[in-house]
Amino acid sequence: MRTTPPATITKLKRFWPSTLLFAITGILALTAVPIYGVVYGYHWYQWLAFAIFGGLCAFSISAGTHRMWSHRSYDAHWSLRLFFALFSAAAIQGSILNWCAGHRNHHRYTDDNDRDPYSARRGFWFSHIDWMMHEYPSSHLDYKNVADLKQDKIVMWQHNYYIPIIISMNLGILLVLGLLTGDVIGMLLLAGVLRLVVNHHTTFMINSLAHMWGPRPYKDDISARDNYLVNFFLCGEGYHNYHHTFQTDYRNGIHLYHYDPTKWVIKLLSWLRITYNLKVASPIQIQKAKLSVQFRQAERKLAIGKRKEEWLQLLRNESAQFSKTLDNWKKLQLQNTQCHGEQLTEKWNRMTIQSKVKEVEYSLKMQSKRLGLLIKQCQADTTAAT
Ligand SMILES: [Zn+2]
Ligand SMILES: [Zn+2]
Structure with a gap:
């Protein structure tokens, strides 16, 4: 250091x-x-x-x-x-x-x-x-x-x-x-x-x-x-x-x-x-932080070899997907805070929002796995080419 x-x-x-x-x-x-x-x-x-x-x-x-x-x-x-x-x-x-x-x-x-x-x-x-x-x-x-x-x-x-x-x-x-x-x-x-x-x-x-x-x-x-x-x-x-x-x-x-x-x-x-009153960070916030680091690492690791432009294009696609998922999450958070009204409707709305939040969480987890795979494939490709 x-x-x-x-x-x-x-x-x-x-x-x-x-x-x-x-x-x-x-x-x-x-x-x-x-x-x-x-x-x-x-x-x-x-x-x-x-x-x-x-x-x-x-x-x-x-x-x-x-x-x-x-x-x-x-x-x-x-x-x-x-x-x-x-x-x-x-x-x-x-x-x-x-x-x-x-x-x-x-x-x-x-x-x-x-x-x-x-x-x-x-x-x-x-x-x-x-x-x-x-x-x-x-x-x-x-x-x-x-x-x-x-x-x-x-x-x-x-x-x-x-x-x-x-x-x-x-x-x-x-x-x-x-x-x-x-x-x-x-x-x-x-x-x-x-x-x-x-x-x-x-x-x-x-x-x-x-x-x-x-x-x-x-x-x-x-x-x-x-x-x-x-x-x-x-x-x-x-x-x-x-x-x-x-x-x-x-x-x-x-x-x-x-x-x-x-x-x-x-x-x-x-x-x-x-x-x-035990406090925990939300799983999506945790995934978001982890993925932001992974994207920065991937950018460094994929910017090598003859096919670097192809790998970086794939990374850009993933990055666009990441931004879209986060936008969805922000919208769901907004809906969640605005969700007031009749008790039954409110309960139903909240359940729907919660299941959508779970989908966002799952989508971020899958993206993290895809990024790991992308880096591995790129490294294998670079090794084979040398
Ligand atoms: Zn410290
Ligand atoms: Zn401390």
Whole structure:
């Protein structure tokens, strides 16, 4: 990826709280954690505490701070919001208010080196961790973009008492667990230090790796990518190209079989009425975004070989068909909003419109397959000709 400096560079002050936190926990994870393991050994219950505590922190950041508070992709009962507030504080990644203010800027100004707080165009190190270790102007928060969150009592409580909550959630819980199991140091090292370092760096990979490595099937003019490695470690957060395209969708992996545990749990909780108002992007909007990228890719791939004009003509025909289908869809949307009147007629009209919308969706899916086939045939033809 191209790495470019920001347009304005000011003398940077180090931000010591984050620097010390990352340095101390990182050094301990690389030294004290393995040495203690070799000398005294760890018990299965310490590994279990590491996995459960780490999983709850990762899930609270992903489902709570990210998808619910940052993007308002669904709502939740106060008890779940309180749970998210406690465990996202345990992850020590900034209060919900700060996290969301920065993240909303990241989505609004993606790849703008002066305004995206963790722009990946400034390099791996910057987007992964350095943006938190210096007082960069791009990290400055004015909180204008989180006015809605200031009305949330749980968010403001967590913001105002952030340090005491961090201490009670980390030291408090782990000291009790350590005393109960008879090995406080082992518990602090494994479920405290190592868990925190793993939580930190897996989350940070979304800002670095998931903006540098992987395909961009829904939007190809931004650095965000679908990264399957990040996805595996981070509860489904790795479908990052999709997420940047449809940020208010509570899902990141749209198909049921897509590995997105955060989405599965949010859905499961909606059946228990703990989560509600789950938002999803319409299948046609998704197909439209995907096809727009496919058309641009096809244009590049078909513009080669002796018969390029013939292939490009076929592509133009497909493009005309694409515009026609989208026009149809716009008309159907208009009809849908105008569809008022007698209840029975309205119901009948809506059903007719819905079945036509399904036809549009199917037609876009078929077009996507035809485009794939067109590219394959063109490539086979070019290979045979050489
Ligand atoms: Zn986001
Ligand atoms: Zn991003």
